[in-house]
Amino acid sequence: MSERLTFTLHELIAELDAFADSALQAGWGVTFNHFQFLAVLYDHEPVDMTTLARCLGVTKAAVSKRVPALVEDGWITAASQPGAGRSILLSLTDKGTALVRDAGEVLEREFAAMLTHPSLAGDPIDAPRMNAQLVALTAFIQQQPAPGPGAVHHPQETLA
């Protein structure tokens, strides 16, 4: 395990996602990616494709390609409303809502149980506080100027 916080974060996320994926596959036969799409939609519905893409952190083209299959399989609905340009509003079906609620509840419970497990009692994690710290850090990074060539101190001309 690494001593570098950034490496640790990547490893933690990978483990978390793998765990969630296993649980979702076993309990509901869906992937984590699938669940994530519906869960983010749940928090924002009804929402147009472009906005949902931003929330998911992918391009609108990626969302556009996934929508037909999700509608086909009865997870979401897509409705274009007159007078709103080409905008298409996405919403969850009852089936989609039930998945997000039920699976989401289970995942949150499992994760909360991990955080309070006795094996971590040596230095227990204060989840709300850590969350607040990481939210603040994330917001700060977002504000950082994209480091242009000048912001980096020794561009390696010697390498080329």
Next chain:
Amino acid sequence: MSERLTFTLHELIAELDAFADSALQAGWGVTFNHFQFLAVLYDHEPVDMTTLARCLGVTKAAVSKRVPALVEDGWITAASQPGAGRSILLSLTDKGTALVRDAGEVLEREFAAMLTHPSLAGDPIDAPRMNAQLVALTAFIQQQPAPGPGAVHHPQETLA
């Protein structure tokens, strides 16, 4: 920003990676993905493809496909040693080593500066401690039994 720690972690990682990618593109003309490959190799060289793939969290096929281009561009060397089956040992060239050292140093410095920036002074982050906590949590999740169908409490038969 979310109140759920798992969401916050994903958002933080996305911001961190985007920041690192900008810095690397601006300063060295390489992507974060490229840097990450070399940085992990740096910590393990010389190493065969299969082991490196496990360290990177990808399949050996993915590594196998990237190697020719990396050799071609002078970042790494690939040497198959007699008497070791089909194993191929990967190492960094001087150019690759210099990139990992120089860019890695800049990235670490930038990240450390973020962690200690006055704007986070309200509840400063104790990086070593947080790292230790997250390492412990990661290790714990790895030990978790992959949650089979029985481990999930209410598989939604009512949904199908």
Next chain:
DNA sequence: CGCAGTGAGTCAACTTGTTGACTTAAGGTG
């Protein structure tokens, strides 16, 4: 020697995402 087994790497087919060009519906302005 001959030959099945193992482990590393590679290949083809597929998945999921990105980019940049394109289409189309509104909206504003002459």
Next chain:
DNA sequence: CACCTTAAGTCAACAAGTTGACTCACTGCG
């Protein structure tokens, strides 16, 4: 009304990973 401009979605080409089948070098054992 005619003409840009803008914004949303879609498409084709490409990029990077995965899976499962395959090749090949070595190993052990009869």
